[in-house]
Amino acid sequence: MSVVASLIAAEVAYPGRGTVLGPFDLALTEGEIVALVGPSGCGKSTALRLLAGLEQPTAGTVTRTPERGQTAVVFQAPTLMPWADARTNVALPLELAGMAKAKAHDQAQEALKAVGLENAIGSKPAQLSGGMAMRVSLARALVTRPRLLLLDEPFAALDEITRRNLADDIHRLWDQTRPAVVFVTHNVEEAAYMAQRVVVMSANPGKIAGQTIIDAPLPRPPGFRTSEVFRNAAEDVSRDLAKAMGHVQ
Amino acid sequence: MSRTLETLAPILLVAVLLGLWEAACRLTGVPAYFLPAPSAVAAAMAQDWALLLGSAWKTLSTALLALAFASLTACSLALIISTNRLLEKAVQPLAVALQVTPVVAIAPQVVIWAGLAHPDRAIISLAVIVAFFPIFSGALTGLKSTDPDLERLFDLYGATPWQRLLRLRIPSATPFVLEGHKVAGGLAVIGAVVAEFVAGSGGSQGLAWRILESSNRLQTAKTFAAVIVLSLMGALLHAVLQASEQAILRRFRGR
Numbered sequence: 001m002s003v004v005a006s007l008i009a010a011e012v013a014y015p016g017r018g019t020v021l022g023p024f025d026l027a028l029t030e031g032e033i034v035a036l037v038g039p040s041g042c043g044k045s046t047a048l049r050l051l052a053g054l055e056q057p058t059a060g061t062v063t064r065t066p067e068r069g070q071t072a073v074v075f076q077a078p079t080l081m082p083w084a085d086a087r088t089n090v091a092l093p094l095e096l097a098g099m100a101k102a103k104a105h106d107q108a109q110e111a112l113k114a115v116g117l118e119n120a121i122g123s124k125p126a127q128l129s130g131g132m133a134m135r136v137s138l139a140r141a142l143v144t145r146p147r148l149l150l151l152d153e154p155f156a157a158l159d160e161i162t163r164r165n166l167a168d169d170i171h172r173l174w175d176q177t178r179p180a181v182v183f184v185t186h187n188v189e190e191a192a193y194m195a196q197r198v199v200v201m202s203a204n205p206g207k208i209a210g211q212t213i214i215d216a217p218l219p220r221p222p223g224f225r226t227s228e229v230f231r232n233a234a235e236d237v238s239r240d241l242a243k244a245m246g247h248v249q
Numbered sequence: 250m251s252r253t254l255e256t257l258a259p260i261l262l263v264a265v266l267l268g269l270w271e272a273a274c275r276l277t278g279v280p281a282y283f284l285p286a287p288s289a290v291a292a293a294m295a296q297d298w299a300l301l302l303g304s305a306w307k308t309l310s311t312a313l314l315a316l317a318f319a320s321l322t323a324c325s326l327a328l329i330i331s332t333n334r335l336l337e338k339a340v341q342p343l344a345v346a347l348q349v350t351p352v353v354a355i356a357p358q359v360v361i362w363a364g365l366a367h368p369d370r371a372i373i374s375l376a377v378i379v380a381f382f383p384i385f386s387g388a389l390t391g392l393k394s395t396d397p398d399l400e401r402l403f404d405l406y407g408a409t410p411w412q413r414l415l416r417l418r419i420p421s422a423t424p425f426v427l428e429g430h431k432v433a434g435g436l437a438v439i440g441a442v443v444a445e446f447v448a449g450s451g452g453s454q455g456l457a458w459r460i461l462e463s464s465n466r467l468q469t470a471k472t473f474a475a476v477i478v479l480s481l482m483g484a485l486l487h488a489v490l491q492a493s494e495q496a497i498l499r500r501f502r503g504r
Contacts, residue, residue, distance in 0.1 A: 049401075052405060053405070054401050054404055054405060068405075068406070068407045069406060069407065071405065072405075073401070073402070073405055075398045075401075075402075077398065079396060079398040079399055079402060081399065081416075081417070081420065082501075082502055083420045083423065083501050083502065084420075085503070092402075092406070092416070093406045095416075096403070096406040096407065096408045096412055096416075097406065097407075123503065124502060124503025124504070125503075126502045126503055126504045127503050127504055
């Protein structure tokens with residue numbers, strides 16, 4: 001399996017705050033879903049921004065094989081343009097890349113159908129529920145068929161039922177093109193459910209504190225949340241997290 | 250409390266106050282040049298309505314023209330300045346200094362510059378100066394108040410500066426610009442009236458001239474009539490601007 005993106009001894013330091021991340025190593029292979037878990041301020045989102053190319057490391061190296069436009073990010077908030085309807089929001093990455101409006105809107109419509117929002121194509125963000133807005137955000141990320149998909153706590157503002165539905169939807173959509181995915185969260189169960197590999201980070205500065213491989217098929221089979229594999233994985237991640245928190249104190 | 254009563258309450262209050270005022274004038278026999286009774290003001294309005302409406306239109310059209318001109322210059326300047334941080338830093342103190350200078354203080358000089366034969370030019374210029382700042386600062390704030398995550402998204406997809414301006418910054422600024430226009434509309438009327446006062450000649454036949462003329466002649470009822478027309482006109486303009494702002498925002502946000 002070839003590496004899609006990697007951080008090699010990457011460090012990020014901010015003036016006045018010192019080193020917030022690193023040295024940090026992470027390699028993402030094609031079609032892999034990795035979850036980054038850790039306490040607030042452990043540099044999860046910083047690592048994500050490095051991978052996206054939205055921030056440069058102070059030291060170390062970032063490699064990325066996808067070209068511009070083949071990396072997509074979903075932020076904690078849906079981050080939609082409030083003045084534009086769902087279709088226009090989803091078409092944005094395509095239009096910014098120079099695609100003709102009609103074609104971009106057709107593809108956006110398909111992407112919205114794929115996330116189950118064919119009836120909300122003309123709706124503005126204010127007319128959507130939190131879960132629907134997040135789906136629009138997801139459709140916008142997937143419309144370019146990215147090879148690297150970065151999800152920065154996308155479920156943070158959603159209720160439990162919406163989270164679970166969206167988690168299964170992400171797996172289903174991932175299965176169509178199999179991009180490499182980094183999923184940032186501070187929820188242990190969510191990490192164990194979403195990812196094949198859970199990387200736990202400790203803070204000050206952000207480093208890897210442990211790693212759990214979850215040997216179960218993706219998308220998850222029905223009943224996975226009550227299975228032994230899931231329970232064991234969640235326990236392992238919890239243990240790593242406790243260790244990571246211990247480092248903080 | 251019923252809705253009808255809530256709507257009626259302010260009308261009732263005005264009616265009661267007018268009644269008290271009328272009664273006080275009749276009972277005390279205060280001279281009409283000092284305080285005319287509401288009935289006398291109403292009579293003055295009925296008698297001079299054509300003249301008052303003409304003057305109101307003169308002042309309103311001046312204010313609207315000034316608003317349009319201020320809108321054009323303020324938005325363009327804010328756009329240019331927002332693209333360059335150094336330029337913005339350079340312009341800001343100057344803008345603040347001009348903004349806090351009362352329009353009456355610069356009005357006499359502007360009247361001289363415009364030429365004593367052209368009070369209209371001075372009046373429009375002064376109204377533009379007053380209406381300029383709310384739109385300018387609204388537009389500048391709006392252009393800079395984009396969602397940082399949306400900015401990152403535009404970074405991620407390699408947006409050109411032009412795409413960023415047209416698809417992100419200008420739409421983000423829209424609510425701020427609308428609010429600026431609402432404030433500027435009221436100020437444009439004030440600016441026009443102040444400028445008419447300073448120009449102080451019959452060359453401008455606006456409402457301020459009606460007020461000056463009648464108060465110089467101690468025709469206080471006519472003064473009151475002109476002031477009432479002026480405030481009604483200001484309220485009407487504000488209501489129209491507010492309604493348009495809300496209608497545009499509703500369309501803009503989809504609710």
